[in-house]
Amino acid sequence: MAKNSSISPSVIKRLPRYYRFLGELLKQGTERISSRELSDMMKITASQIRQDLNCFGGFGQQGYGYNVRDLHAEIGKILGVDKGFRTILIGAGNLGRAIAAHINFSTRGCELVGIFDIDRSLTGEKAGELSIMHTDELEKFCRQKKPMVAVLCIPKANTQEIADRLVALGIKAFWNFSHYDLSIDHDDIVVENVHLGDSLMTLTYRAKAAEEAARDQD
Amino acid sequence: MAKNSSISPSVIKRLPRYYRFLGELLKQGTERISSRELSDMMKITASQIRQDLNCFGGFGQQGYGYNVRDLHAEIGKILGVDKGFRTILIGAGNLGRAIAAHINFSTRGCELVGIFDIDRSLTGEKAGELSIMHTDELEKFCRQKKPMVAVLCIPKANTQEIADRLVALGIKAFWNFSHYDLSIDHDDIVVENVHLGDSLMTLTYRAKAAEEAARDQD
DNA sequence: TAGATTGTTAATCGATTAACAATC
């Protein structure tokens, strides 16, 4: 575990992808895999795979490769898939309900325990397994259940205010889908801003660039 | 435009964020801004901003800064926000309908023109402005409307098959939300894999790391 | 002119790839 402290941001971003591919291999019953085979599947270099996996200790064996089950388990442990962090979701509009229904929180270290919306007409409605609560209930709920993670699916204008309120209620991690760049100045609080719109724009840019390149070739 | 060809991937990924912040400033009526002021807002270095903006020609003026309106327009043009690429969405489940309703395609260079699902019980239902069509209609629709972009909100198992079918129908860009790493071996076709699950896992990892760091301090 | 701030070059830093000795 000693090596853990120095895992670089680039490696961390690749970890979930390794975890997914190893999960697939495990499901298929593959017992061992070499960095070369994995590199073919994942379309990254074998060198990078070996470099990455070595950040957290030698899980491979020379002349053999990596044991799929062990490696999968180890990466899962590093990512914290067994943490079960209690998680609340704020904003039960289209996107909020889709996230609640679509994301498998439990296999990713989180447990969705509450959904809130400011719109009283939604109070009591079901979203997946859970009934939507009014945001007035947040304080009481958090005092009782002490959630650690909050998913924000709310309009830009309310994001900072709700985030501040949730920080006061002990939330330590924000998964933010609002169209607002959330940043919080406590170094024990982490924020992941998603910005689907930015992702689409990047695609537009690349589509345009590819189109121009193809046209130039004619 | 000559400098365009060499814009690095890291810069491209930051472009939508610049565009957003400049849009905000424009809305607030700010006329000019220095790299220093913008760096405070965006929490990146002024040096990086100047370096980035210089990839596509000198839009600043020494001793003055940048004209907000001009810079916003220029970045928009580079991203292709005015392209209006015809776009179809496949998979009108929770996530698909939320994306259709929640994302402002038109301000991001895309125009959503059709929604498809394989489930006949959804055919004819409204999703935003559009009525859901059956995937059997894809061929006919694409021949007529010639869409260029496809948003995939379908299960993992169907993704490769649908993608191949869409490539044959002339789709050049994929915005892929399925739990599957799509890669296509034509260099005039671009793919953006979103993977919300990976994003949540990264958050879990960081939450866990921050928690451990805080505990160690006690 | 003096002050401000860019554009741009040089220095630093970090991440990726290549290479190969260690070893299963």
Added chain:
DNA sequence: TAGATTGTTAATCGATTAACAATC
């Protein structure tokens, strides 16, 4: 033992930051 493949060091590449001369 011979073959395979890792772990790890060194080389390369790219991205970020610092510095400052150019110039508005």
